[in-house]
Amino acid sequence: MTGAMASQETTDREWGKTRSDKRARILDAAITVFARSGYHGARVSDIAREAGIAYGLVYHYFRNKEEILASAFEERWGDFLAVVDAIAQGGQPARQKLVSVAALILNADRVRPDWVKVLVLEIQRSSRFAAPEQIRAVGRLFEQVARIVREGQEAGDLRPDVDPNVACFVFVGALDLVITSLVLGLTVIEGGDAQQRAYHDRAAAAVVDVFLRGMEPRA
Amino acid sequence: MTGAMASQETTDREWGKTRSDKRARILDAAITVFARSGYHGARVSDIAREAGIAYGLVYHYFRNKEEILASAFEERWGDFLAVVDAIAQGGQPARQKLVSVAALILNADRVRPDWVKVLVLEIQRSSRFAAPEQIRAVGRLFEQVARIVREGQEAGDLRPDVDPNVACFVFVGALDLVITSLVLGLTVIEGGDAQQRAYHDRAAAAVVDVFLRGMEPRA
Amino acid sequence: MTGAMASQETTDREWGKTRSDKRARILDAAITVFARSGYHGARVSDIAREAGIAYGLVYHYFRNKEEILASAFEERWGDFLAVVDAIAQGGQPARQKLVSVAALILNADRVRPDWVKVLVLEIQRSSRFAAPEQIRAVGRLFEQVARIVREGQEAGDLRPDVDPNVACFVFVGALDLVITSLVLGLTVIEGGDAQQRAYHDRAAAAVVDVFLRGMEPRA
Amino acid sequence: MTGAMASQETTDREWGKTRSDKRARILDAAITVFARSGYHGARVSDIAREAGIAYGLVYHYFRNKEEILASAFEERWGDFLAVVDAIAQGGQPARQKLVSVAALILNADRVRPDWVKVLVLEIQRSSRFAAPEQIRAVGRLFEQVARIVREGQEAGDLRPDVDPNVACFVFVGALDLVITSLVLGLTVIEGGDAQQRAYHDRAAAAVVDVFLRGMEPRA
DNA sequence: CATGAATGAGAATTCATTCAT
DNA sequence: GATGAATGAATTCTCATTCAT
Numbered sequence: 001m002t003g004a005m006a007s008q009e010t011t012d013r014e015w016g017k018t019r020s021d022k023r024a025r026i027l028d029a030a031i032t033v034f035a036r037s038g039y040h041g042a043r044v045s046d047i048a049r050e051a052g053i054a055y056g057l058v059y060h061y062f063r064n065k066e067e068i069l070a071s072a073f074e075e076r077w078g079d080f081l082a083v084v085d086a087i088a089q090g091g092q093p094a095r096q097k098l099v100s101v102a103a104l105i106l107n108a109d110r111v112r113p114d115w116v117k118v119l120v121l122e123i124q125r126s127s128r129f130a131a132p133e134q135i136r137a138v139g140r141l142f143e144q145v146a147r148i149v150r151e152g153q154e155a156g157d158l159r160p161d162v163d164p165n166v167a168c169f170v171f172v173g174a175l176d177l178v179i180t181s182l183v184l185g186l187t188v189i190e191g192g193d194a195q196q197r198a199y200h201d202r203a204a205a206a207v208v209d210v211f212l213r214g215m216e217p218r219a
Numbered sequence: 220m221t222g223a224m225a226s227q228e229t230t231d232r233e234w235g236k237t238r239s240d241k242r243a244r245i246l247d248a249a250i251t252v253f254a255r256s257g258y259h260g261a262r263v264s265d266i267a268r269e270a271g272i273a274y275g276l277v278y279h280y281f282r283n284k285e286e287i288l289a290s291a292f293e294e295r296w297g298d299f300l301a302v303v304d305a306i307a308q309g310g311q312p313a314r315q316k317l318v319s320v321a322a323l324i325l326n327a328d329r330v331r332p333d334w335v336k337v338l339v340l341e342i343q344r345s346s347r348f349a350a351p352e353q354i355r356a357v358g359r360l361f362e363q364v365a366r367i368v369r370e371g372q373e374a375g376d377l378r379p380d381v382d383p384n385v386a387c388f389v390f391v392g393a394l395d396l397v398i399t400s401l402v403l404g405l406t407v408i409e410g411g412d413a414q415q416r417a418y419h420d421r422a423a424a425a426v427v428d429v430f431l432r433g434m435e436p437r438a
Numbered sequence: 439m440t441g442a443m444a445s446q447e448t449t450d451r452e453w454g455k456t457r458s459d460k461r462a463r464i465l466d467a468a469i470t471v472f473a474r475s476g477y478h479g480a481r482v483s484d485i486a487r488e489a490g491i492a493y494g495l496v497y498h499y500f501r502n503k504e505e506i507l508a509s510a511f512e513e514r515w516g517d518f519l520a521v522v523d524a525i526a527q528g529g530q531p532a533r534q535k536l537v538s539v540a541a542l543i544l545n546a547d548r549v550r551p552d553w554v555k556v557l558v559l560e561i562q563r564s565s566r567f568a569a570p571e572q573i574r575a576v577g578r579l580f581e582q583v584a585r586i587v588r589e590g591q592e593a594g595d596l597r598p599d600v601d602p603n604v605a606c607f608v609f610v611g612a613l614d615l616v617i618t619s620l621v622l623g624l625t626v627i628e629g630g631d632a633q634q635r636a637y638h639d640r641a642a643a644a645v646v647d648v649f650l651r652g653m654e655p656r657a
Numbered sequence: 658m659t660g661a662m663a664s665q666e667t668t669d670r671e672w673g674k675t676r677s678d679k680r681a682r683i684l685d686a687a688i689t690v691f692a693r694s695g696y697h698g699a700r701v702s703d704i705a706r707e708a709g710i711a712y713g714l715v716y717h718y719f720r721n722k723e724e725i726l727a728s729a730f731e732e733r734w735g736d737f738l739a740v741v742d743a744i745a746q747g748g749q750p751a752r753q754k755l756v757s758v759a760a761l762i763l764n765a766d767r768v769r770p771d772w773v774k775v776l777v778l779e780i781q782r783s784s785r786f787a788a789p790e791q792i793r794a795v796g797r798l799f800e801q802v803a804r805i806v807r808e809g810q811e812a813g814d815l816r817p818d819v820d821p822n823v824a825c826f827v828f829v830g831a832l833d834l835v836i837t838s839l840v841l842g843l844t845v846i847e848g849g850d851a852q853q854r855a856y857h858d859r860a861a862a863a864v865v866d867v868f869l870r871g872m873e874p875r876a
Numbered sequence: 877c878a879t880g881a882a883t884g885a886g887a888a889t890t891c892a893t894t895c896a897t
Numbered sequence: 898g899a900t901g902a903a904t905g906a907a908t909t910c911t912c913a914t915t916c917a918t
């Protein structure tokens with residue numbers, strides 16, 4: 001989600017637009033349009049217009065509409081996963097890692113709501129027909145979180161009697177639904193960016209807190 | 220999800236098909252087809268063929284394709300919500316209510332995976348364009364769960380320092396992702412029905428347990 | 439080319455248009471348009487307009503454009519072959535059979551130039567990509583003519599020292615080129631229908647004559 | 658078909674590719690691709706790739722796709738016609754000339770099946786829309802053959818009572834169909850090059866023989 | 877000359893919805 | 898109620914041709 005978006009074959013001449021530049025513009029435009037209209041509601045012509053390029057050029061860079069979504073997913077999700085990987089491999093205690101992941105996910109929604117919308121809502125749609133790679137890519141997120149859990153269990157920071165995968169689903173599912181409720185407008189945050197940030201931070205903290213300490217009062 | 224499927228105007232004459240019978244067949248067929256191909260991928264003709272009726276007859280019972288999905292959602296989801304309502308209004312302690320809700324959701328997936336698939340995956344899709352009633356309907360589930368949480372807090376069974384809505388998102392989100400991982404095939408359960416039931420029961424128990432007692436080891 | 443065009447599933451109700459009626463109209467329109475513009479130059483919308491029906495109805499009866507051509511070929515060519523079969527199986531001497539075949543082919547061009555144009559010019563086009571059935575269908579014409587030759591040889595009416603297949607190619611090829619030269623406008627016949635008919639008859643007679651007696655003067 | 662391929666403005670500098678060299682490569686590539694995919698099925702990019710040159714360069718040498726076909730036709734057909742001209746103007750008897758023409762045509766198919774395929778099948782296609790020059794060019798072949806016939810008639814070698822044009826159609830049509838049956842795979846010759854050559858030679862001889870002496874047994 | 881990115885008109889095909897029987 | 902033929906707007910994808918570098 002952060003991280004340099006690796007440009008595939010940029011020659012990076014100083015005078016201007018390169019191959020991958022247009023490609024990236026198409027991808028950005030596509031995410032915007034997908035987020036606005038949904039995958040099936042998005043017309044290729046919309047994407048072209050949003051990108052400010054000619055219609056047919058889209059097909060110069062992508063075989064078809066499906067490949068646009070797949071590429072967008074692959075690259076953005078790749079960036080996102082890289083950050084999760086970095087967090088998972090860090091030396092911090094499990095609790096801190098989980099806070100970081102939660103903050104990453106929830107903040108991503110604040111900074112790039114389009115991307116999150118598409119990653120969260122649109123991918124499932126196509127993935128059931130198409131690429132199992134995409135499903136596997138989603139699976140990689142779970143693996144990283146499950147790994148954080150497992151290492152936390154081994155370090156004695158987390159209960160060892162819960163399947164790491166189930167724990168992972170609880171954690172990610174909780175975050176996912178918090179986001180979805182925001183995306184779908186079930187939760188409405190009034191106020192400006194500051195208020196939104198505050199809500200996200202509080203939500204992240206609360207999710208981690210419930211996940212770690214549970215809802216039952218401690219003696 | 221359980222409960223009688225409310226037939227609107229069944230006359231139940233002994234000699235054969237009645238209005239609501241055909242209507243129900245269309246709805247069942249639609250869910251099957253939506254689950255198989257997704258809402259946009261499903262053709263009205265597919266639904267008609269699956270229901271074993273003539274093409275145009277669908278339009279006697281439903282104004283359009285969207286209404287088919289809406290009706291399927293409304294009726295099936297209504298059945299489901301009725302059960303959740305009953306659980307929420309019962310006199311049991313919060314923990315027991317949550318176990319019941321978790322078991323209800325996870326078992327629904329085992330008994331009627333098609334329905335769950337559609338409810339979980341397809342509704343989000345169309346809901347952003349179409350009926351806000353559907354969103355509100357989903358919201359009613361959250362309300363019930365939040366109510367269970369709130370009453371648990373008032374009864375001293377649950378920590379009072381967590382927003383019931385956030386707690387609700389954590390709980391439902393966790394269940395949702397467990398289901399989704401099953402639906403998407405991220406989690407594969409080998410063995411027969413008994414094994415599946417066992418997995419679901421364990422998962423339900425684990426989700427509730429993590430939700431209530433947290434992942435941090437207690438002293 | 440003559441003969442009743444077998445209507446596939448006509449129910450023949452007295453009040454009007456039946457399924458196969460529309461189908462036949464599309465086929466007729468297609469042949470007209472193909473003859474005018476060529477297969478690739480013909481738009482499906484042209485065919486629909488020529489047939490006086492809605493655009494999409496074409497796709498009710500035919501899977502795609504290619505299938506229209508294939509069907510047109512199959513049915514018209516089938517009619518044509520039936521007549522050739524009848525000639526070949528008749529009890530006349532080979533010479534008479536060949537005159538009949540030549541007259542059939544050349545007259546077909548006079549009566550239904552569109553059909554001949556399409557059969558002669560357009561089929562080769564697609565046949566190289568698509569249906570080997572079409573190639574085999576053309577082959578059946580050759581088989582019938584070769585059979586006439588073979589039986590003529592066995593009856594002592596024709597020289598036995600020439601491969602019947604080669605003889606068949608000479609005969610059909612000769613007729614084909616006469617037609618093609620008419621279709622392409624290399625040969626222009628002035629005057630009305632009577633003149634055209636006269637030319638065709640003379641050409642048919644001449645082709646058979648050359649085929650049978652050769653160009654070398656007889657002692 | 659044999660003969661030097663007339664290069665328009667060859668400079669033949671020793672250091673490498675010249676204008677006409679690239680041009681010729683495009684033409685060769687085009688024929689290969691036309692033969693493989695048909696005129697309409699051939700993309701300009703296919704031709705460029707086959708020729709091993711850049712996409713847009715094709716448009717330096719040819720105004721458009723049609724002109725590529727026209728040029729290929731013109732130049733290759735021109736070479737072919739030159740040979741036919743030479744044969745027609747020779748001092749041999751008609752029979753010998755016809756044998757030469759038949760051998761020329763059939764052997765061309767053996768040596769350069771691509772060229773023949775395109776000349777035979779593709780030209781008709783475009784000729785009805787495009788250049789009447791091409792039709793006239795095809796007409797020139799007929800003229801030469803008709804001339805051979807006419808001079809044979811005048812010399813007393815051939816029957817005078819047959820229209821030279823009809824005789825010409827019989828002869829060329831026969832050859833054309835022998836070729837077409839080879840091109841379409843209706844006639845399959847097993848064995849290697851030697852067998853093919855033998856078949857062609859026999860076929861050429863047989864066609865001429867039938868054309869000259871007819872199929873009826875002589876007393 | 878050479879390159880290949882950019883353009884956009886054009887065509888096939890799909891499919892929800894209507895309607896005559 | 899039941900049927901499925903008929904409609905046509907909407908959209909994706911193709912590909913010849915142009916043009917900036």
